[in-house]
Amino acid sequence: MLRILGVREVDQFESYLGLPTLIGRAKYPTFSFLNDKVWKKLQGWKGTLLSRASKEILIKAVAQSIHTYTISVFQIPMKLCDELVALCAKFWWGKARNERKIHWRSWDKLSTSKKDGRMGFHDLRAINLAMLSKQGWRMIQETNSLLYRCFKARYFPRTSFLEAVESPNNSYVWKSMLAAPLILKSSHCWRVGNGCSIQVQGDKWIPNFPSHRILHPPNDDVEGWVVVDLIDHELHE
Structure with missing residues (x-):
């Protein structure tokens, strides 16, 4: 060869x-x-x-x-x-x-x-994690990039980057990249648009609130609810 x-x-x-x-x-x-x-x-x-x-x-x-x-x-x-x-x-x-x-x-x-x-x-360790988190943020924002498509096909084909986990025989680049979701999930908060991708109970989406999550879920079963289900579209017409 x-x-x-x-x-x-x-x-x-x-x-x-x-x-x-x-x-x-x-x-x-x-x-x-x-x-x-x-x-x-x-x-x-x-x-x-x-x-x-x-x-x-x-x-x-x-x-x-x-x-x-x-x-x-x-x-x-x-x-x-x-x-x-x-x-x-x-x-x-x-x-x-x-x-x-x-x-x-x-x-x-x-x-x-x-x-x-x-x-x-x-602080070298903090800078290292910050740089990897920046790469992770690019993975979330630039889903059409070649890097994202390659990693998604190989390591997290059925889930999002934030929910990705370590897999067998993965590369050290991917192991390093997995430091990003832990940091991003601890500090990020959704900016509500149409609300179709935001889980009501599990995601952080409430601004100006310490936990960014709902404290007391309603009496109804909210599993599977997304924020769009809470929006009264008649008020915006």
Whole structure:
């Protein structure tokens, strides 16, 4: 097949467009190239000659942006997240010769917003989940896209993306994408249009209300009811 098509065989850990092509059970070695990239960047900067403001800019604009493309597709291992955070923390606090300086504040404190008096560094795990949730939102909004049609045919042909579950032999991209429905379902609320797709009892659709759901269902059996059943169309004529 290689000879007929005139193509070469791809090695297991080669990348395509900067992303790994095949991911095995060991996820950490697959994504360890992120650690190497950040370490090389930090080693090339003369940390002892930089002010705090310069270090802040370099960490936010460079060190914490190298992995943006990767974490928008894959959920990277927690161990790798911790190592990337540790590299940035060491650069921020600096070194005294070959000894590590004291870290006077935890990185969790430094990652808090500047509005709260902190440094506003990125929380890598939170950013990873936010990027995957953004991809999930695109899956909901752009149902005509090739990405949506491929994933739907393969992983959730009989349900919606928000109700999709992990299936046997699924890819790591899909496993990563499944982090999105949990986040989206916890924070999203329907904007009522014609009401044909919104479940009265199960979905969140009531605006300006803490739970966005009805508290006390009517005495009638509401299973299968959608919001359109509650709309009096004569009032709109």
